[in-house]
Amino acid sequence: MKITQFSVEQLEEAANMLKAIAHPMRIAIINHLEGGKRLTVTEIHELLKIEQSTTSHHLGILKDKGVLSSKREGKNTFYFLKHENLGQIVECLNKCCS
Amino acid sequence: MKITQFSVEQLEEAANMLKAIAHPMRIAIINHLEGGKRLTVTEIHELLKIEQSTTSHHLGILKDKGVLSSKREGKNTFYFLKHENLGQIVECLNKCCS
DNA sequence: ACAACATATTTATATATTTGCATTCGTTTA
DNA sequence: TAAACGAATGCAAATATATAAATATGTTGT
Numbered sequence: 001m002k003i004t005q006f007s008v009e010q011l012e013e014a015a016n017m018l019k020a021i022a023h024p025m026r027i028a029i030i031n032h033l034e035g036g037k038r039l040t041v042t043e044i045h046e047l048l049k050i051e052q053s054t055t056s057h058h059l060g061i062l063k064d065k066g067v068l069s070s071k072r073e074g075k076n077t078f079y080f081l082k083h084e085n086l087g088q089i090v091e092c093l094n095k096c097c098s
Numbered sequence: 099m100k101i102t103q104f105s106v107e108q109l110e111e112a113a114n115m116l117k118a119i120a121h122p123m124r125i126a127i128i129n130h131l132e133g134g135k136r137l138t139v140t141e142i143h144e145l146l147k148i149e150q151s152t153t154s155h156h157l158g159i160l161k162d163k164g165v166l167s168s169k170r171e172g173k174n175t176f177y178f179l180k181h182e183n184l185g186q187i188v189e190c191l192n193k194c195c196s
Numbered sequence: 197a198c199a200a201c202a203t204a205t206t207t208a209t210a211t212a213t214t215t216g217c218a219t220t221c222g223t224t225t226a
Numbered sequence: 227t228a229a230a231c232g233a234a235t236g237c238a239a240a241t242a243t244a245t246a247a248a249t250a251t252g253t254t255g256t
Binding site: 050 | 213224
């Protein structure tokens with residue numbers, strides 16, 4: 001007996017969300033945003049040592065798939081986790097990968 | 099302050115594991131295996147109405163990336179979750195997607 | 197050894213993702 | 227209104243992934 005029942009649409013959405021997360025850089029980004037932290041594109045780009053445009057692309061993917069939200073404040077755009085419990089996925093991964 | 103500290107290798111492994119899960123059919127497979135259930139390739143192939151070879155490919159990916167284990171018993175190969183807490187990811191997704 | 201069944205692999209094609217350069221857009225400050 | 231800064235977008239090349247048909251491998255029973 002399945003615990004959770006997924007519709008085809010839910011399967012698609014869940015897969016898209018996971019696909020968004022399933023990238024080393026993007027896991028690192030989420031990891032840095034855990035605990036309600038807010039970071040700008042430049043901060044992340046310097047923190048992870050990846051190109052500004054690449055960073056923006058990754059953030060765009062995460063935002064588009066519902067993992068992150070963003071808020072523009074002046075010249076900066078801050079990114080943060082949309083659902084705090086998404087951090088659980090990262091924690092769970094950490095347990096399974098060690 | 100990050101809760102979890104990932105090494106580059108752990109990020110890669112975590113991403114590979116998530117990438118393995120991040121597919122509608124593969125989420126459906128995991129969903130069917132929750133609670134310690136064991137299913138054969140044919141059972142999954144009939145349950146999800148996808149080609150036998152496609153099913154085998156998906157199962158191979160999940161096994162290769164450490165999500166599933168398998169055990170051959172006679173003509174059949176049974177597949178099952180390697181870490182039961184991987185089901186948590188699916189449950190967490192379900193919460194975030196509804 | 198042979199037939200029947202279950203699973204895995206090979207191969208090819210279509211499709212999607214990643215990355216960074218170059219450029220553009222939006223905001224602030226001189 | 228220009229210059230400077232931060233962020234987003236368009237584009238192209240390299241790489242990876244998905245699917246299924248055909249084939250091969252492994253296992254059981256005759």
